[in-house]
Amino acid sequence: MLVSIALTALAVLPSTNALVREDGVGKLPALGWNSWNAFSCGVDEDKIMTAANEIISLGLKDVGYNYVNIDDCWSIKNARDNVTGQIVPDPTKFPDGIKGTADKIHALGLKIGIYSSAGTETCAGYPASIGVEELDAATFASWGIDYLKYDNCYVPSNWTDQYVACVPDGTNGQVFANGTCPIANTTAPATYDWSTSNTAERYRIMRNALLAQNRTILYSLCEWGQAAVPTWGNSTGNSWRVTGDITPDWPRIAQILNENSFLLNAVDFWGHNDPDMLEIGNGALTLEENRSHFAFWAATKSPLIIGTALDALPADLLDILKNEYLLAFSQDGTFGKPAEPYKWGTNPDWTFDAEHPAEYWSGQSEKGTLVLALNTWNVTANREIVWSEVPHLEPKRRGRGGDAFQVTDIWTGEDLGCVQYAVNKSVNSHDTIGFLVGDGC
Secondary structure, eight states, rough: OEEEEEEHHOOOOOOOSSSOOOGGTSSSOOEEESSHHHHOOOOOHHHHHHHHHHHHTTTTTTTTTTTEEESOOOOOEEEOOOOOOEEEEEETOTTTTTHHHHHHHTTTTEEEEEEEEEBBOHHHHOOOTTOOOOHHHHHHHHHHHOOEEEEOOOOOGSSSSSSSSSSHHHOOOOOOOTTHHHHSSGBTTTTGGGGGSSSHHHHOOOOHHTSSSSSOOOEEEETTOOTTGGGGGGGGGEEEESSSOOOOHHHHHHHHHHHHHGGGGGBBBBBBBEEEOOOTTTTTTHHHHHHHHHHHHTTTTOEEESSSSSGOHHHHHHHTTTTTHHHHHHHHHOOHHHHHHHHSSSOOTTESSSOOOEEEEEEEEEEEEEEOOOOOOSSEEEEEEEHHHHHHHHOOTTTTTOOOOEEEEETTOHHHHHHEEEEEEEOOOTTTTEEEEEEEE
């Protein structure tokens, strides 16, 4: 899909009241690991503890990764406790219960996450939390949970929304991330306030239940980008899914990057778009595709949740996950806004194209301006970053021989010195070049 559209068509205004938590929880994008992309329903304590120990031994904890998150399928499937009504951890998978696993995770200086859904069942058909939010929140808190991923499966009919929220595409009105709106006349009026929707209320109920606990639990809304979540998500949780599920292939990663590029106005301290978990180490992604995937998830201030078996992770992919320049940008304590496109490159600016998303991006940080250039094509191509086109750069020599800046390559760490006018490089298919641009010189 390739359509040129106006900026105002896709602008998203964030809610004015962010969900500010104690001890800075949720202020910056979460860094951690999740079991689903690696193991799906084959989760158990051994795999969770292996991941936790690898986070330490691989040096991932040292660079900021601290959440170890258990995804779906951790409980007994068809029942709750007959007396307490609580969800019951599967005793075969978790012999010491979730609290026992949490104690072990905490003893390593890490944090633990759990999974549920704002419906009658989780996506894999396990007990979920709608109607029992206060009980489940209290249970999670008593187990020592630090993070809740809250999914969107099996929504009862009385909780469905009046309208369907779609992504505008400039052609036939609106589309879902994965296709056309099924019933055109169910799309919401332009003036509709999605914070009044049933979806928003389902997620607020769990937010309130979590806030009532004597434990700070980061709240991650896995809402799939429906119900215009960027317009109300940051008053409800500290991250919110803006797309459907990711898969470990470049077309899907490019499609998600394209969708997210039009929704970044909502991102700042305490609230982050979530384009789904990282697939680095999974599937048949090339080294270049892994680099681009990580670069843009970090640059857009998305949660960086690793989703692969860490004990089998190649060294070159580990290096990507530990990239000091991208992690510093992600975790910057002064600038909360993400990098954003300043030029689309292949397409006219503000073009919605799943195969060729915006190629030229920049964002401010304490250490300088991060500038990225992506090759969306299946062949090697040149990419030129022209300093005069990049926002936020302040040259000392404008009008006296051209713009020049101190430049560092984010992948090699090489100090390129004082670079005048532009950087022009040959870029492999689906790779991204990136630079930290400092003072004018």
